[in-house]
Amino acid sequence: MASDTTASDERGGEEGGRPARLIDVARLAKVSRATAARALGGYGFVGDETRERVTAAARKLNYRLNEVARAMRAGKTLAIGVVIADISNSFFAAAARAIIDTCAEHGYQALILNTDDDIRREVEAVRVLAEKRVDGLIVVPSSPDHNVHLRNSGELSSRLVLLDRRIADMAASTVTTDDRGGARDAIELFIARGHTRIGLLVSTVATSSHSATLPHQAVSTVRDRLAGAKAALRQAGLDLPNAWVRFSRNDLPIVTQAAIAILATEPRPTAILATCEEMALGVMAACRELGLTIGRDIALISFDESPWSRVLNPAISVVQRPIYEMGRAAVTTLVRQIQGGVGPQAIELPTVLVDRESVFDLKG
C-alpha cells in the first residue's frame, strides 16, 4: 500500500478529470512509479515486456510528463531567459528566431522579455527570469556599465551570454560582430568612390530625440561603429564635422528629423552611413522630403540586411551581419557553459560589405 493512496482511479483517457500522472500510468501497467519512469524516460534497465505495458498505459491515459515537477526535482528548468530591447525590431526578431530554434534543438525553451533598452525594465526582467529559475541568460545589455543586476544574480551570473554588445570588466561570454571593421569598410567604399563629405546617422536608444554628441550611455556597438568610421576618415585625411553626425533614437519621425538636420547643412554630405534599418529608412524619408535621390544625390550604406534593401531601386548597399549565426552562437555557447561548465568565451563574428547600387561613383 505504502504512499500511493490517492483514491481516484481509472482516469478516463484524454477527456475529463485532471491529466494523468506517472502513478496512474504505473498502476494501469501494474508496476511501480520508478519502473514507469524508467520505461518512459528511457534510462536504467527495464524488461522489454514491462516497457511495452508501460508505454501502452501511458498512451491509453494520454500521459504527459509534468515538466514542472521534473524541473523542481531535477533542479533544472531547461529554460533559457532572453532579455532584448524589442522583439518587433527586425534585428532582434531575427536573433530571437535563431535563439528559439537553437534552444529547441538542445532541448531548451526560450523565455523572451522586452526592455525597450530601459535599464529598469532590464533589471526587472532579470529578476523575473531568476525567479523562474532559468538555467541560463542571454542579454542584450542596454547599458555599457550599469550591470549590478547581472553580476549579482548568483548562479546565473556564470551562465550569462551578452549578445550584440560588450560590457567592460564583465566575466561573461559575449557574441558580437566586428562593428568597427564593418564601419571602416563602409567608409572606405565611400572614399574609394570619391566621396569626401560623409555623414553618420547613429542609432542610440538612450537618447530621447536626436543630438550631435555621443550620449554617455552609448553601448559598445555604437562606440565601435563610430570609432571604425572615424578611423577610416582620419586615415584618408578627411574631416567629420559635428554637423554631419547625428545620434537618434529608433523612431521614424525623429530619425527623419535627424537625417534632415544632416542633409540641411551647407555643403551637405554626399554619403551617409546608417547604423541600422531604421536609420536607413530615416535617410530615405528625409531624401523624399528634400527631393533628393538615393544613389544619385546621396550615397547610402546601412548596417544589417533588410527585406527591402535588395528590392529597392536603387538597391541599397549594406554591411551584413550574420544575425542568425549570432543568435545560434549565443545559445550554443550558453549551453556549453551550462552543461560543460566551461568558462566564458568572447565570440566576434565578421561582417560583410555588400556593394549594391546605392553608392554611386562621384568621380565618374
Next chain:
Amino acid sequence: MASDTTASDERGGEEGGRPARLIDVARLAKVSRATAARALGGYGFVGDETRERVTAAARKLNYRLNEVARAMRAGKTLAIGVVIADISNSFFAAAARAIIDTCAEHGYQALILNTDDDIRREVEAVRVLAEKRVDGLIVVPSSPDHNVHLRNSGELSSRLVLLDRRIADMAASTVTTDDRGGARDAIELFIARGHTRIGLLVSTVATSSHSATLPHQAVSTVRDRLAGAKAALRQAGLDLPNAWVRFSRNDLPIVTQAAIAILATEPRPTAILATCEEMALGVMAACRELGLTIGRDIALISFDESPWSRVLNPAISVVQRPIYEMGRAAVTTLVRQIQGGVGPQAIELPTVLVDRESVFDLKG
C-alpha cells in the same frame, strides 16, 4: 525539530552557496515558513513588526521566490504558450511583442515556439507546451482542419485562443481581422481609380513554390481575402482570369517569380493586391526586373503596414491591420478565460485602407 532539518545554516548574502530558500529567510527572521510566506506574498494576516523582520531577512539573503516550486504547489505556471509560424516575420514579430508585453502586465510569461507553418512542428510545439504545463495557449494554426492536437489537449483545449486564423467547428476563442472586408476595400479602390485588370498575389506557406490554384490546406485568412477580392470584382462585373492570381510561399525569389508570372501575361494587370509584406516586396522585385514602375505602370496595395511602406517613393497604399491590438486581445481574452472561467469568444478587428501613392488613377 519537525521536518526542517537541513544542516546548512547562515547562507551568505548573494554570493556563494545555493540561493536562499524560504526556510532560510524564516529562520533568520525567527518565524515559521508559513509566516514568512505570508509576509513575502502579501496575503493573510501578519504583524507589522514580523513582516518587517521577514522582509529584512529576505533582502539580506537576497531571497528570490522559487517560481518552479510555487507553480508546482499552486498548479499554475503563470505561463502562456505561443505557437506561431515564424517570429522573424514582421507580422508575427509585432504580434509577439504585443503578446509578451500584455502577458507581463497580467503577471504571465510567454513561451514562444516557431512552426514554419508545418503541422508536425505545430503538434510537437503543443505537446511541449502542454508538458511545460502552460496555463493557456495562443496558436496561429497552420492548417484549417487538422486540429486533433488542439481538441485533445485536456485542460488546455478550453484555454486556447486562435490568432489570425479561424478553424471550423472549434469551440476556441478567435482573434482575427476583417480580411474579407480589407480585400474588398482594396479592390474597390483599384476599381474606383479605373483599374479593370487586377491581379492577386497570395501568401500561402502550404505551397512549396507558387501555383495558380488555391491549395487545399489554405488557411481562413487566405480564403477570406480571396473571397473578398472576388466578391468585389464580381460586383463590378470584372473578370479574374487564373493567370492573374498566384499563390506563393513567403520566399523572396519564389514570390518574385510568381509576380513575374502574373506580370508577364498579355495583357497584364495594371494593379496587384499583395496579401502581405513579402508579397509586396515580390511585386517590387518583379517590377524592377521587368522595368516596370510602381505607381505608374503598376498599382499596388499590400496587406499590413511595413516599416518601409510610408517611406518609399511612391509610398505604398496598405490595408492596415491592428496587429498590436490583435496580440493584446488574444492575451486579455485568454487570461479572462483562464481566470474568469468564461467561455470562448470570437473577436474580429476592423481593417483600415490607407491610401497613399501607389494606386495611380488610370482614368486621368
Next chain:
DNA sequence: CTGAAAGCGCTAACAC
C-alpha cells in the same frame, strides 16, 4: 496573528 504538517509529481539512491 502564528505554527505544524501535508503534499504538488517527479527522480534518484538504495534495497531486494
Next chain:
DNA sequence: GTGTTAGCGCTTTCAG
C-alpha cells in the same frame, strides 16, 4: 529488473 523511499521549495488548511 523492479520496488521503496526520501525529498525538491513552496502554499495552505487546520490548530492553537
